[in-house]
Amino acid sequence: xxxxxxxxxxxxxxxxxxxxxxxxxxxxxxxxxxxxxxxxxxxxxxxxxxxxxxxxxxxxxxxxxxxxxxxxxxxxxxxxxxxxxxxxxxxxxxxxxxxxxxxxxxxxxxxxxxxxxxxxxxxxxxxxxxxxxxxxxxxxxxxxxxxxxxxxxxxxxxxxxxxxxxxxxxxxxxxx
Amino acid sequence: xxxxxxxxxxxxxxxxxxxxxxxxxxxxxxxxxxxxxxxxxxxxxxxxxxxxxxxxxxxxxxxxxxxxxxxxxxxxxxxxxxxxxxxxxxxxxxxxxxxxxxxxxxxxxxxxxxxxxxxxxxxxxxxxxxxxxxxxxxxxxxxxxxxxxxxxxxxxxxxxxxxxxxxxxxxxxxxx
Numbered sequence: 525x526x527x528x529x530x531x532x533x534x535x536x537x538x539x540x541x542x543x544x545x546x547x548x549x550x551x552x553x554x555x556x557x558x559x560x561x562x563x564x565x566x567x568x569x570x571x572x573x574x575x576x577x578x579x580x581x582x583x584x585x586x587x588x589x590x591x592x593x594x595x596x597x598x599x600x601x602x603x604x605x606x607x608x609x610x611x612x613x614x615x616x617x618x619x620x621x622x623x624x625x626x627x628x629x630x631x632x633x634x635x636x637x638x639x640x641x642x643x644x645x646x647x648x649x650x651x652x653x654x655x656x657x658x659x660x661x662x663x664x665x666x667x668x669x670x671x672x673x674x675x676x677x678x679x680x681x682x683x684x685x686x687x688x689x690x691x692x693x694x695x696x697x698x699x700x
Numbered sequence: 701x702x703x704x705x706x707x708x709x710x711x712x713x714x715x716x717x718x719x720x721x722x723x724x725x726x727x728x729x730x731x732x733x734x735x736x737x738x739x740x741x742x743x744x745x746x747x748x749x750x751x752x753x754x755x756x757x758x759x760x761x762x763x764x765x766x767x768x769x770x771x772x773x774x775x776x777x778x779x780x781x782x783x784x785x786x787x788x789x790x791x792x793x794x795x796x797x798x799x800x801x802x803x804x805x806x807x808x809x810x811x812x813x814x815x816x817x818x819x820x821x822x823x824x825x826x827x828x829x830x831x832x833x834x835x836x837x838x839x840x841x842x843x844x845x846x847x848x849x850x851x852x853x854x855x856x857x858x859x860x861x862x863x864x865x866x867x868x869x870x871x872x873x874x875x876x
Contacts, residue, residue, distance in 0.1 A: 554752070678860035679858065
């Protein structure tokens with residue numbers, strides 16, 4: 525990766541945010557870049573690993589924090605999830621310090637902020653540490669004003685039409 | 701892939717349409733689905749094959765029609781490009797008839813319609829032939845009303861903020 529890497533954000537209520545981040549990671553890996561994919565609130569074991577196995581096959585490193593979302597796991601306390609999210613933040617700081625990465629995806633990190641597990645200022649402080657050349661991609665609905673202000677490129681995915689009304693929920697291999 | 705496959709559309713002026721389609725293809729391939737990726741106006745040889753090599757490595761079949769867009773190749777006639785797009789349409793019909801495919805991406809086919817190389821009714825007729833189980837993904841800005849009407853799931857990617865204003869254009873490994 526040459527020159528300055530950007531901060532990209534994929535947000536909005538439509539389908540395609542993490543999906544676009546996967547596409548970005550795959551494209552970058554295809555150019556021989558060193559790519560990491562750090563997910564929040566995704567549990568590859570619980571939902572099958574449809575998207576992660578192929579990423580790993582392409583040499584993209586994956587890592588998961590706060591795999592369980594309290595919305596689905598009622599026994600999880602706020603503090604446990606916050607602790608997991610903070611662990612994720614420290615892990616990402618470590619990757620930044622390494623300075624060998626060309627692209628990092630922080631998948632669903634916006635959700636962590638939106639739901640208060642991470643404070644906006646904690647993530648903004650992290651962004652200050654981004655190595656010059658690193659392309660950083662943040663996904664998740666509800667990106668905060670501060671994050672949008674700090675980002676170079678923001679895409680909002682709007683749901684124009686959705687088949688939930690037809691009674692179709694999340695489908696293996698398509699939505700996860 | 702089980703039950704009925706949907707028609708998905710990624711449209712809008714923001715970054716991430718083809719990128720999301722790549723992500724969809726990768727995720728589906730990760731579940732062992734048979735996936736094809738048919739692109740219009742993309743020339744893997746001209747722009748490097750950052751996104752196509754990894755797709756092929758994952759067993760996703762790729763195919764390219766109307767690789768050159770007359771916007772960039774002024775010597776191309778409208779009729780030549782239309783012919784190429786029609787060839788693409790026939791090829792896709794063949795894949796439909798095969799009925800073994802779980803997912804097909806028709807990348808930038810909306811552009812072909814938007815610019816008149818394909819007529820909306822030609823693509824709508826094609827959609828009538830979609831096998832029941834096939835998940836079909838159409839990308840490109842300017843999806844027509846007819847296509848949106850026919851689709852099950854439509855995501856519009858809006859450009860909220862873009863670094864072109866900072867003088868940053870398309871970057872290898874990121875935009876292509």
